[in-house]
Amino acid sequence: MNTNFSSIEMIMDQFGIEEGSMDELRSKLRIMQTEHHPDKNGGSFVDEDRKRKYHELDKAISYIDSIKKNTDLVTVSAVTDLTKAVTAMVAAQNEASSKDTLLSFEINRSIESYHSKLKTPKIALTAITVAISVIWMFPNTVKEHPVLSQFINFDSISTNIAWFYMLFFAVVFWVITWRREDLTKQQQESLKTESVQNRLFTSFINSLNNDTFTIESFVDFIIHSHKRHRRYPFFFIFGSSSRIDSSLAHATAEVILERALKRKAITSHNSGSISTAYQVTSSKSYS
Template sequence: MDIESIKRDFELKGYTLLELRTELVKKMAAIHPDKNGGAFIDPDTEEQYYKYNGAIEFIDKQTASGTSLITVNDAKELIETFTKQIAQTTSSRDTDLIFAQRVDRSMGVIRKKFRLPKITTATITAVLSAMWIFPNQVKDHPILGQLINVESLMFTYIWFYALMGTVILWYGLYSFEQKQERFLRNTNTAFYQNKVFKSFIANEVRNDTEESVPIIFTKEHLMIYLMDSYRGRGRRRTNLIRLLRFPKMDTDIAESIADTVISKAEQKNLIKKVDSNSLEDNYIFVKSLGNSTKNSNAL
């Protein structure tokens, strides 16, 4: 192993040993097992990680055998680079945890909303079924025997339709809850968030009247865009069957998506924070708007 082979094998661009070491540290930090819950993504990644480590050790030996030493400022820069990578990993884990908590809270609200109709229909059906199965108990009752004829065909129809209605309602609500939960968890995927970012850019460009004026937006703008997209889809769907066909977006989930998208866009240098006169953070698209929509920048 020599310096030239290290530069060639790892595609390094630095000239000095310090520059080469810094590049290797960055590459090593990018595939650190902490980014994947403490484990390497695959065996190839693990092998590459230790190759980087071996190259760094070789450079350190070359540095120690020479007269040049790493200055305090250079060492500080290396530490800050590595620390920043780990901090981003920790931040990503915290964001995922918050998102999971918000998904659970959102699903709890939805289940609570449908709890009363589910209990009511199940209770009515259970009572009618008991009457239909034990007709003598009803006939012998001094009040119910005078009001209800459980042996009539009409009562059988009522019981049957109540039973079918309960089954359909329970199945519909269960299917909706499963669809809603899958949708909410899918919103935390890179694929969905990339679609959100690109469509948001396209929407902002379309609504902008002067292309020469930089487009400034806030997290609230992105949240409103997300929520309006789903309100628009369900605005005319008033009955329960149509209402349950489409997932819903609440404020908590919209905020989680907006936080994640903005964080990733900042890391990719697609947007940057600008000064503002409000309590909210303002952001601006870094690249030209025309190119950003044509080239489909990805998170």
């Protein structure tokens, strides 16, 4: 009888297998098929009945494999549809808060820019620290070296003091660098907080001589406001950790002005130039 299977239940009834998962069913069928394999009889089937059962088992296994394949395709399709839906939701959310997204991007860019300035001295001092550590760990090797022994004398107090100060400076530099990088990250990311944005906006409004301004004047205020509050002279050669460039200041100003417009703290109107003019609705609110 040439059996064509059309369901899992049909396979289970045909071979007398009880309830189980699809993988367990396939495994049991494979074991049964092995018992009828021609290799157990020198490469040929024992009889026609075993040959028929072997091929029936093969068809059953193939049917299960086809179901599993289709199930995987359906799963992949479902995941793809879900991914598309999530992507669409994220895109919609990003579009609604494009200015906040731009601000986050500019903050990350500014932080990475500051970190890159310290990369070269950090690499150089790391190499020096490693070299010093190796020298102090293996003094006998240095003493026996024909070249190093001419420049490094462990019996000399001045040499030991010099190496100690170099190692000390390297460690101090690493500690201060780590601290300044952490401060940079905290200060730049604080621009996303509402409290910092409120202080910048309030200070700017109170500094105005009249109730109208442009975004350019607000950007300049943010930049110069941070310059006035820098208090890090020790590492001036690497720039201030609180420095805000024009791109970051502009992104910050846009987010703040958008919030101010929504809360009706300011209004916008055509100033007759390419820049939008803003009008403070009530100066007394910021005094």
